[in-house]
Structures are given as structure tokens and as C-alpha cells.
Amino acid sequence: MSDSKKKSGISRRAVLKGAAVTGAAALVTPLSTTTAEAVPPPDKWDQSVDVVVVGTGYAGLSAAVEAKDAGANVLVIDKADIVGGNSVIASGGYNCADPERQKPQGIEDSPDLHFAQTMAGGDFRADPAKVRYYVDHALDGVKWLEKLGVVFEPKVYTIVGAIHPRSHDPVNHGRGGAIIAVLKKNVEERQVPVRLSCALSGIVRRNPLDGEVLGVQVKEGRGVKHIEAKRAVVLATGGFGADVPFRSKYAPQYDDKLPTTNVPWATGEALCYSQDVGADVVGMDYIQLLVACNYFTKKYGDIANLGVDHAVFLNLKGKRYVAEDARRDVLAGSTMAQPEKVFLWVADDRAAKRYTLDRIKVSLDKGLCFTAPTLEELAAILEGKLKVPPADFLASVKRYNELVASGKDSDFGKKDVNLKTLEKGPFWASPTQAGVHHTMGGLRTTPTTAQVLDRLGKIIPRLYAAGEVTGGVHGTNRLGGNATSDCIVFGRLAGQLAGKEPRRA
Ligand SMILES: Cc1cc2nc3c(=O)[nH]c(=O)nc-3n(C[C@H](O)[C@H](O)[C@H](O)COP(=O)(O)OP(=O)(O)OC[C@H]3O[C@@H](n4cnc5c(N)ncnc54)[C@H](O)[C@@H]3O)c2cc1C
Missing domain, CATH: 3.50.50.60 (FAD/NAD(P)-binding domain)
Structure with missing residues (x-):
């Protein structure tokens, strides 16, 4: 080279x-x-x-x-x-069924399940023979990359829009890099x-x-x-x-x-x-839109968190409007219908972080996303920056936590496995928009x-x-x-x- x-x-x-x-x-x-x-x-x-x-x-x-x-x-x-x-x-998230990683985490998976979810997730418009080849060889791909020198995290998780916990993240900054x-x-x-x-x-x-x-x-x-x-x-x-x-x-x-x-x-x-x-x-x-662009910069990234479990998506009125673990097209479509086509990705400190703290800090310092030790303090920041009504913001988080306690998201249907409370500080909020992501x-x-x-x-x-x-x-x-x-x-x-x-x- x-x-x-x-x-x-x-x-x-x-x-x-x-x-x-x-x-x-x-x-x-x-x-x-x-x-x-x-x-x-x-x-x-x-x-x-x-x-x-x-x-x-x-x-x-x-x-x-x-x-x-x-x-x-x-x-x-x-x-x-x-x-x-x-x-x-x-981000480099790599999907495949991988018993060595998934079994110890108690995750059931198989190429057949990956096949079924890929076909259904794409409304059965994919070529089944091609998807079959893909799911049957995806684990080989991880092993090949490992042999070449890529180090993946020991645990898998559900990257946004992945449907099932089979996403492998490469270790090291840059992920895809x-x-x-x-x-x-x-x-x-x-x-x-x-x-x-x-x-x-x-x-x-x-x-x-x-x-x-x-x-x-x-x-x-x-x-x-x-x-x-x-x-x-x-x-x-x-x-x-x-x-x-x-x-x-x-x-x-x-x-x-x-x-x-x-x-x-x-x-x-x-x-x-x-x-x-x-x-x-x-x-x-x-053509896929992904909710991953910062509202202020219109660029990918500059958002503090991509975990959807200990998190809610709230519009500028402080209202929840979608199941946070929905398909990507549902997330993008419903977001486009919100005021200013933007939402606040509000998460507690346990939501899976996909960026290093160093990177988040740069975005925080520039005022592109926000953090605070308590929800009340975060609400005050959001009122100042984006005119989000604090009472509605706090009421939405309270309602969400009540749904978690009841064991069912009867408002929007977030899956039980991802239905986790938002109560451990520090708290994070990222104004996020949809952008064209994948063809x-x-x-x-x-x-x-x-x-x-x-x-x-x-x-x-x-x-x-x-x-x-x-x-x-x-x-x-x-x-x-x-x-x-x-x-x-x-x-x-x-x-x-x-x-x-x-x-x-
Ligand atoms: C920000 C971002 C995050 C993503 N995160 C994930 C993720 O975590 N997990 C996941 O599964 N997917 C993710 N994706 C999608 C996935 O990364 C891409 O689909 C994938 O990188 C595409 O790889 P590729 O090799 O096909 O093309 P690319 O990596 O885009 O490479 C194509 C190359 O071809 C070159 N090229 C184009 N036209 C010509 C030409 N006429 N002559 C010469 N060269 C040309 C380009 O310059 C480019 O370098 C993400 C995508 C983006 C943008």
C-alpha cells in the first residue's frame, strides 16, 4: 500500500x-x-x-x-x-448467532432465528436464498476477522433496530474503524x-x-x-x-x-x-433513515448514548411517542412526524453506551448534548436550551417508570426485555434527528x-x-x-x- x-x-x-x-x-x-x-x-x-x-x-x-x-x-x-x-x-456492530458468546449471557439464538428476523424485518422483500447464505456464514466472518486481528467484545447486545441481542462490537475506539x-x-x-x-x-x-x-x-x-x-x-x-x-x-x-x-x-x-x-x-x-444525527449539527454522532433499554424518546413537548426498541423505519417515521422532526434521547447511566466518555465529553462541552446528576436538573437544562416543558418531561419519565414497574409497556409496546427503569444518574439527553443511513x-x-x-x-x-x-x-x-x-x-x-x-x- x-x-x-x-x-x-x-x-x-x-x-x-x-x-x-x-x-x-x-x-x-x-x-x-x-x-x-x-x-x-x-x-x-x-x-x-x-x-x-x-x-x-x-x-x-x-x-x-x-x-x-x-x-x-x-x-x-x-x-x-x-x-x-x-x-x-x-459503529461496527456485527450481527450473527454466536453460541460461545450468547449462551453464557442466557441468549437463545440460531442462524434460523437470524434468518426469520432478517426476512420479517425487511417485510419479506429480501432474496431468501441470499439471506440463507448470509446467516449461515456470518459466524465464520467473525472468526475470520478475529484470525486477522480484530478483537470483539466478549458480550453481545442489541444495537438500535437489531431486534435481538446478537450484535458484536469491536473493541477499541472507532469500532468500524x-x-x-x-x-x-x-x-x-x-x-x-x-x-x-x-x-x-x-x-x-x-x-x-x-x-x-x-x-x-x-x-x-x-x-x-x-x-x-x-x-x-x-x-x-x-x-x-x-x-x-x-x-x-x-x-x-x-x-x-x-x-x-x-x-x-x-x-x-x-x-x-x-x-x-x-x-x-x-x-x-x-432507503433507511436512522435516528442518529445531532439536531444542532445535522451530523452523525454527537449524541451521548445509543442504548434503548434504560431510555425514553421524548419529543420537544416532553411526550413519549414510540417504543424505543421499534424497527428503524418505525423510529424514523414517527420521529419525522414530531415537532421539528427531533426527539430527546433521554437515558440513565446504565443504558448501553456506544461511545467512549472522551468522545461524549467533546459533544457535551460543545453543548450538543446534555447531562445532569438528577432528572430535575436535566429538565431545567432542556427547558433553557429547547423550551421543553419540565413538568411534562418529568411526568413522562415518571409514567415510563410506572410502566416498567407494572411489567408491561401498555402505552407503546416496548418489549419486556428492554423495559428498564430510568432512575440512576447521571442522566443524559441528546437532541436527535433521522438521517439517510443505508441504501x-x-x-x-x-x-x-x-x-x-x-x-x-x-x-x-x-x-x-x-x-x-x-x-x-x-x-x-x-x-x-x-x-x-x-x-x-x-x-x-x-x-x-x-x-x-x-x-x-
Ligand atoms: C455512520 C454509520 C454507522 C454505521 N454503523 C453500522 C453498524 O454498527 N452496524 C452495521 O451493520 N452497519 C452499520 N452501518 C452500515 C455499514 O457500515 C455500511 O453498510 C458498510 O460500511 C458499507 O461497506 P461497503 O464496503 O459496502 O462500502 P463503504 O465502506 O462505503 O466503501 C465503499 C468505498 O467505495 C468507494 N467508491 C465508491 N464509488 C467509487 C468509484 N466510482 N470509484 C472508486 N471508488 C468508489 C468509496 O469511496 C468508498 O471508500 C453504518 C453506516 C454508517 C454510515
């Missing part, structure tokens, strides 16, 4: 800062400025490798490691000038080159709608180059949550007024280039070989795809924690098979 080393700092802060001020932002290519057209085979290739992997998130780096281990000569490219895409800023750091190290150790600031600008197929994929066209600096892939191309270009024109094409309601949790370069042009060579897409209007739709791929299909259902030879650029795993609504494992499972699969394709002469 020598040519990328200087630019590839991957701390979360560096990424977020980078998103705002570096050349990475200039590389964002929203659909409106993209002229997508099929790329004919060049007279002469500028470079030739076995496998070209496009994207340096979970899926791309997993594919790169596996393709290299399968014996291929691999090149990874990314249009950004830093490694990691959305993966490096993500911790996984990317390990994958990046493994890519470096295998001497796989990673070319940053190198944007896919077309896929080269023998004929636009026919024959095998031969390589890619890229834009690098001011030049256009053609890179031959003698075995295969793996697309791992992520989702399009930050691409307002592209996402609004499928979901006009998600216009530029909505914030996003994504890095600015989560854009959809690779899907256009794929369609130019005949690729089919699925579920493009299944469940994307390339239609085969369930067990990660190959891209065309609109007639035929495999496009030598073209693989994995991660958020694909569709079919999550249906209408992704369960929290299912994307990390989706990316790792299918990234690995794509890399293994791409690396074993027969080498073209």
Missing part, C-alpha cells in the same frame, strides 16, 4: 475532517454530473492485473484479502483519498497495492450487453486509464446515501433537506456504470457466488459485487448490525471466487 500510505490516515476524526476539507470531497461525483456510457475495450491496456477490487470499505478490503489468498494478483482502487468509505466511520484498520493491515502485509484518488469511470465488457467483463476504466488526476482484470472485477463501492440526486430519483421524499450519516463520497455512479453493461438492480427505493437496494447478485446478474437473470461473467452496492439481503428495512456481516460475508465470497476465476490469456 506504499503509494497510499501518506494519505490513508483512518482515524474517525481524520475521516470526518477529511470529508469536510480535503480533495476527497471534490471527488464526489453525483449522478447529475456523471455521463454514464458503455466503455469499449481499449486498443491497449495501461495496466494488467488478475483482480481489480473497487472500494476500500469492509467489502472491498475483505475481497482483496481473500482474492490474494486465493493466489491472485490484486489491485484495489478507491476514488476517495482516504481508506474506508462508510465502514471506517461506522477498528475493523478497517485490521483489514488494511492485512492488505498491506499481503503487499496488495491500494490506489487512492482513483475513480471507477466505467466497466469494460467485451460488448455492452454481452460477453465477459475485461477490466475497468478509471479517472486518476486528469487522466483516463484502462486497467485489465484478467480474472475478474469486484465492485464494492458502497451505498448512495449521500448522493441526493440519485437517491431522490428513487425516493423523492429524501431530498437535500434530510441530513445523512454517510461520508460525502457515498454516491451511486458505480451502479450507473454497472447498468451500462447490462446489470440489474433491485430494491432501489428501500438497501443495489446490484442484483447470485445468492451463493456474489456474481452480478443482468436484467434477464444471466450472470455477467467475471463481474462480482459485495456490500452496500448490492441489494437483496435486507429487503425494505435493514436490521441494525446486519450490514457489517453482510459486507464481510459477501466481500469474502466475491474475493475467493474472483481470485479463482481462470486467468484469461
Whole structure:
């Protein structure tokens, strides 16, 4: 990775800062400025490798490691000038049934239950064969990551919207960044080159709608180059949550007024280039909002707590309006209907914390979220900052605690397992909004070989795809924690098979 080393700092802060001020932002290519057209085979290739992997998130780096281990000569490219895409800023929660961790915690689980919940959670719009492959290989993914050097917490929990306690958190700050750091190290150790600031600008197929994929066209600096892939191309270009024109094409309601949790370069042009060579897409209007953006900054994070058990969601009138452990689409939809589309995530000190105290402190110091030793003091702060009526605020918390004591949330139906009191200080409150988070739709791929299909259902030879650029795993609504494992499972699969394709002469 020598040519990328200087630019590839991957701390979360560096990424977020980078998103705002570096050349990475200039590389964002929203659909409106993209002229997508099929790329004919060049007279002469500028470079030739076995496998070209496009994207340096979970899926791309997993594919790169596996393709290299399968014996291929691999090149990874990314249009950004830093490694990691959305993966490096993500929370890194990884879902799978894992008896070694879950049994000691008294949690019943199995790939079958994970399958059933993923299908139901996505309103049965996912591809059952693909979900089956996913749940059956998700635990292997954790073990593989552990072998590569990722350390996961000994206990699992329920990340917001996950439905069941099977989310594995990587130890170390950064979470998703911790996984990317390990994958990046493994890519470096295998001497796989990673070319940053190198944007896919077309896929080269023998004929636009026919024959095998031969390589890619890229834009690098001011030049256009053609890179031959003698075995295969793996697309791992992520989702399009930050691409307002592209996402609004499928979901006009998600216009530029909505914030996003994504890095600015989560854009959809690779899907256009794929369609130019005949690729089919699925579920493009299944776009997930997540209640994880700060009301003041409109950015992901800057909220003190993501636990939903010892917590209530209150609107600016101090009223509860939803079961805090509902599906993500329910949480987002009901929040959008509240005054100013914002709620206060109010938690006691026992709610599962997903950020280090250091990070929370930065947000507290900036006045982006709040803490106080007693509920009364917190109510006074919220009245001052957001005009929340203190009496209503305190009455809602009291009512919630009474429901917990009764053993049933007869108001909103929070599940018994998550129905826990809010009474131990210090208390926390984060003004939180929904933002565009995940694009469940994307390339239609085969369930067990990660190959891209065309609109007639035929495999496009030598073209693989994995991660958020694909569709079919999550249906209408992704369960929290299912994307990390989706990316790792299918990234690995794509890399293994791409690396074993027969080498073209
Ligand atoms: C803030 C946040 C928190 C999250 N937390 C969780 C969580 O805890 N658990 C969970 O399951 N999911 C979570 N998710 C979702 C999950 O992290 C993502 O779905 C996942 O990271 C996507 O990985 P990927 O490899 O598919 O793409 P990415 O990590 O986004 O990587 C794609 C890469 O492709 C590059 N690229 C795109 N187009 C081109 C092009 N034309 N040419 C060259 N390169 C290109 C991009 O620059 C990018 O680096 C979170 C997402 C976000 C945004």
C-alpha cells in the first residue's frame, strides 16, 4: 500500500475532517454530473492485473484479502483519498448467532432465528436464498476477522433496530474503524497495492450487453486509464446515501433537506456504470433513515448514548411517542412526524453506551448534548436550551417508570426485555434527528457466488459485487448490525471466487 500510505490516515476524526476539507470531497461525483456510457475495450491496456477490487470499505478490503489468498494478483482502487468509505466511520456492530458468546449471557439464538428476523424485518422483500447464505456464514466472518486481528467484545447486545441481542462490537475506539484498520493491515502485509484518488469511470465488457467483463476504466488526476482484470472485477463501492440526486430519483421524499450519516463520497455512479453493461438492480427505493444525527449539527454522532433499554424518546413537548426498541423505519417515521422532526434521547447511566466518555465529553462541552446528576436538573437544562416543558418531561419519565414497574409497556409496546427503569444518574439527553443511513437496494447478485446478474437473470461473467452496492439481503428495512456481516460475508465470497476465476490469456 506504499503509494497510499501518506494519505490513508483512518482515524474517525481524520475521516470526518477529511470529508469536510480535503480533495476527497471534490471527488464526489453525483449522478447529475456523471455521463454514464458503455466503455469499449481499449486498443491497449495501461495496466494488467488478475483482480481489480473497487472500494476500500469492509467489502472491498475483505475481497482483496481473500482474492490474494486465493493466489491472485490484486489491485484495489478507491476514488476517495482516504481508506474506508462508510465502514471506517461506522459503529461496527456485527450481527450473527454466536453460541460461545450468547449462551453464557442466557441468549437463545440460531442462524434460523437470524434468518426469520432478517426476512420479517425487511417485510419479506429480501432474496431468501441470499439471506440463507448470509446467516449461515456470518459466524465464520467473525472468526475470520478475529484470525486477522480484530478483537470483539466478549458480550453481545442489541444495537438500535437489531431486534435481538446478537450484535458484536469491536473493541477499541472507532469500532468500524477498528475493523478497517485490521483489514488494511492485512492488505498491506499481503503487499496488495491500494490506489487512492482513483475513480471507477466505467466497466469494460467485451460488448455492452454481452460477453465477459475485461477490466475497468478509471479517472486518476486528469487522466483516463484502462486497467485489465484478467480474472475478474469486484465492485464494492458502497451505498448512495449521500448522493441526493440519485437517491431522490428513487425516493423523492429524501431530498437535500434530510441530513445523512454517510461520508460525502457515498454516491451511486458505480451502479450507473454497472447498468451500462447490462446489470440489474433491485430494491432501489428501500432507503433507511436512522435516528442518529445531532439536531444542532445535522451530523452523525454527537449524541451521548445509543442504548434503548434504560431510555425514553421524548419529543420537544416532553411526550413519549414510540417504543424505543421499534424497527428503524418505525423510529424514523414517527420521529419525522414530531415537532421539528427531533426527539430527546433521554437515558440513565446504565443504558448501553456506544461511545467512549472522551468522545461524549467533546459533544457535551460543545453543548450538543446534555447531562445532569438528577432528572430535575436535566429538565431545567432542556427547558433553557429547547423550551421543553419540565413538568411534562418529568411526568413522562415518571409514567415510563410506572410502566416498567407494572411489567408491561401498555402505552407503546416496548418489549419486556428492554423495559428498564430510568432512575440512576447521571442522566443524559441528546437532541436527535433521522438521517439517510443505508441504501438497501443495489446490484442484483447470485445468492451463493456474489456474481452480478443482468436484467434477464444471466450472470455477467467475471463481474462480482459485495456490500452496500448490492441489494437483496435486507429487503425494505435493514436490521441494525446486519450490514457489517453482510459486507464481510459477501466481500469474502466475491474475493475467493474472483481470485479463482481462470486467468484469461
Ligand atoms: C455512520 C454509520 C454507522 C454505521 N454503523 C453500522 C453498524 O454498527 N452496524 C452495521 O451493520 N452497519 C452499520 N452501518 C452500515 C455499514 O457500515 C455500511 O453498510 C458498510 O460500511 C458499507 O461497506 P461497503 O464496503 O459496502 O462500502 P463503504 O465502506 O462505503 O466503501 C465503499 C468505498 O467505495 C468507494 N467508491 C465508491 N464509488 C467509487 C468509484 N466510482 N470509484 C472508486 N471508488 C468508489 C468509496 O469511496 C468508498 O471508500 C453504518 C453506516 C454508517 C454510515
